[in-house]
Amino acid sequence: MKTPIYMDYHATTPLDPRVLEAMLPYFTEKFGNAASRNHSFGWEAEQAVDTARRQIASLIGADAKEIIFTSGATESDNLAIKGVAEMYAERGNHIITVATEHKAVLDTCKHLAKRGCETTLLGVRPDGLIDLDELKKAITPKTILISVMWANNETGVLQPVREIGRIAKERGVLFHSDGTQAVGKVPVNVIEDNVDLLSISAHKMYGPKGIGALYVRRKNPRVQLTSQMDGGGHERGMRSGTLNVTGIVGLGAACEICRAEMAEESVRLRGLRDLLKERIEAELDGVHVNGSMEHRLPNNLNMSFGWVEGESLMMGIKEVAVSSGSACTSATLEPSFVLKAMGVPDELAHSSIRFGLGRFNTREEVEYVAARVVETVKKLRELSPLYEMAKEGVDLKSVNWARE
Amino acid sequence: MAYSEKVLDHYSNPRNVGSLDKKDPAVGTGMVGAPECGDVMKLQIKVNDETGVIEEAKFKTFGCGSAIAASSLATEWVKGKSIDEALKIRNVDIVNELSLPPIKIHCSVLAEDAIKAAIEDYKKKRNGKR
Numbered sequence: 001m002k003t004p005i006y007m008d009y010h011a012t013t014p015l016d017p018r019v020l021e022a023m024l025p026y027f028t029e030k031f032g033n034a035a036s037r038n039h040s041f042g043w044e045a046e047q048a049v050d051t052a053r054r055q056i057a058s059l060i061g062a063d064a065k066e067i068i069f070t071s072g073a074t075e076s077d078n079l080a081i082k083g084v085a086e087m088y089a090e091r092g093n094h095i096i097t098v099a100t101e102h103k104a105v106l107d108t109c110k111h112l113a114k115r116g117c118e119t120t121l122l123g124v125r126p127d128g129l130i131d132l133d134e135l136k137k138a139i140t141p142k143t144i145l146i147s148v149m150w151a152n153n154e155t156g157v158l159q160p161v162r163e164i165g166r167i168a169k170e171r172g173v174l175f176h177s178d179g180t181q182a183v184g185k186v187p188v189n190v191i192e193d194n195v196d197l198l199s200i201s202a203h204k205m206y207g208p209k210g211i212g213a214l215y216v217r218r219k220n221p222r223v224q225l226t227s228q229m230d231g232g233g234h235e236r237g238m239r240s241g242t243l244n245v246t247g248i249v250g251l252g253a254a255c256e257i258c259r260a261e262m263a264e265e266s267v268r269l270r271g272l273r274d275l276l277k278e279r280i281e282a283e284l285d286g287v288h289v290n291g292s293m294e295h296r297l298p299n300n301l302n303m304s305f306g307w308v309e310g311e312s313l314m315m316g317i318k319e320v321a322v323s324s325g326s327a328c329t330s331a332t333l334e335p336s337f338v339l340k341a342m343g344v345p346d347e348l349a350h351s352s353i354r355f356g357l358g359r360f361n362t363r364e365e366v367e368y369v370a371a372r373v374v375e376t377v378k379k380l381r382e383l384s385p386l387y388e389m390a391k392e393g394v395d396l397k398s399v400n401w402a403r404e
Numbered sequence: 405m406a407y408s409e410k411v412l413d414h415y416s417n418p419r420n421v422g423s424l425d426k427k428d429p430a431v432g433t434g435m436v437g438a439p440e441c442g443d444v445m446k447l448q449i450k451v452n453d454e455t456g457v458i459e460e461a462k463f464k465t466f467g468c469g470s471a472i473a474a475s476s477l478a479t480e481w482v483k484g485k486s487i488d489e490a491l492k493i494r495n496v497d498i499v500n501e502l503s504l505p506p507i508k509i510h511c512s513v514l515a516e517d518a519i520k521a522a523i524e525d526y527k528k529k530r531n532g533k534r
Contacts, residue, residue, distance in 0.1 A: 307466060308466070309442055309443070309466055309467050309468055309471075311468040311469060312415070312467065312468050312469050312471075312472060315407070315415055315468075315469040316415075326442060326468070335442065345440065346439075346440035346441070346442075347439035347440050347442070350439075350440075350442035382421065383418060383421055383464055383465060383466075383472065384464060384465070384466045385435065385444055385445070385446035385464040385465065385466055386439055386444055386466045387466075388423065388464060396439060401437070401438035401439070401440075401444075
């Protein structure tokens with residue numbers, strides 16, 4: 001086993017060597033512009049792009065014509081939300097989204113709010129899921145779009161997408177989902193799941209960075225978008241710019257592998273994730289899983305370690321790459337807004353660690369990480385005045401803390 | 405974020421970890437910060453009543469690596485100093501010694517506050533005794 005160990009697969013993933021192999025010829029001998037209609041270099045590139053479109057569409061149950069290439073999920077989110085807001089401005093100006101969305105969605109909605117859109121931010125229950133009744137009540141005749149992420153990037157919590165889509169359809173509202181963490185990890189079918197727009201990122205599923213896609217439904221209903229990038233009219237006029245052929249080939253290959261291997265891979269990762277959780281819980285008291293275990297990506301574990309601060313824990317296991325919801329790891333000194341929205345107390349948000357398992361993690365690595373976490377938490381608790389007080393029976397909530 | 409060598413050293417080998425008997429009249433206890441802010445430091449000193457010199461210092465800290473290092477360093481620095489000398493320790497000294505980045509300056513402020521709170525507690529006890 002080699003260190004450092006990478007267990008931060010929600011942040012990004014390494015390129016699968018098979019993906020790299022598929023991409024390589026398109027950097028050199030097959031370098032054509034997919035928009036060049038009059039020579040073989042262009043045809044070759046166009047053909048590669050078409051193949052990738054089919055591979056992507058096939059993973060999500062879509063038609064190849066419904067795939068729009070972008071630079072990544074952030075751009076896809078922007079295009080979907082701003083594009084709908086502009087295109088459907090005459091129909092309404094109300095957008096519904098959720099407090100635990102990625103910033104690419106939240107900040108896009110904030111941007112639109114400054115320009116006359118009304119936005120409703122749904123809260124989440126302690127398990128991280130939205131309340132469908134609350135969603136139904138939030139819909140008004142002015143509502144044009146509901147945007148709810150498929151799987152949360154911090155907690156891995158899966159939203160009831162299919163039901164949300166059904167509600168949206170019944171009320172004649174478009175439904176966008178940020179599928180960054182979900183596509184390639186859990187089954188996604190835009191028809192069965194009633195999704196009208198779906199953001200996809202390549203680098204979260206063993207593809208390259210800098211390429212993503214937006215699924216835009218063409219039938220029942222036909223969704224139209226106002227482009228946010230104008231130019232040569234690529235991608236049915238929705239997103240201009242010369243296609244990133246190597247990236248697109250990589251995204252396609254990554255989707256193809258996920259489609260073939262997802263079922264098996266998710267079982268393996270769920271087993272490893274559960275092993276990590278069991279090992280930790282067997283050795284430590286005062287640990288809490290953040291978010292639903294039932295409605296969750298198979299490869300995610302988000303845990304708080306009571307009385308221990310997250311960044312100091314990461315420092316103690318520095319040969320393991322994970323991430324934390326602690327303020328000390330953010331530039332703002334605010335702990336994770338996702339955990340806060342779920343009602344996780346600040347002190348436990350500061351104590352949280354996100355483990356993201358992936359394709360190249362082994363059982364040996366998981367066992368090693370569990371042991372190192374247990375060891376480090378024990379050491380840091382010896383250093384923690386809060387642990388000492390808790391063991392003395394002091395109720396930490398009753399203490400009059402000197403707050404700044 | 406990369407940590408300085410000194411922060412890493414204090415984190416890996418924290419000096420003077422532990423607790424002193426807070427009921428001991430020669431012991432002053434300072435507890436600063438709050439759990440929901442992600443930092444709590446407890447710093448204790450044991451003062452020689454005759455000489456006014458801090459003979460022992462202990463700490464426990466809930467916080468990031470820089471907070472642990474700042475409080476560990478604070479115990480090292482106050483040990484052997486008189487109360488008046490210890491009160492002269494400034495957070496900027498800690499920032500410089502540990503090469504703390506701007507975002508971690510609050511850790512040094514907290515350590516300075518912990519020293520002051522411990523000394524204040526000791527003085528209060530001592531005056532109460534008289």
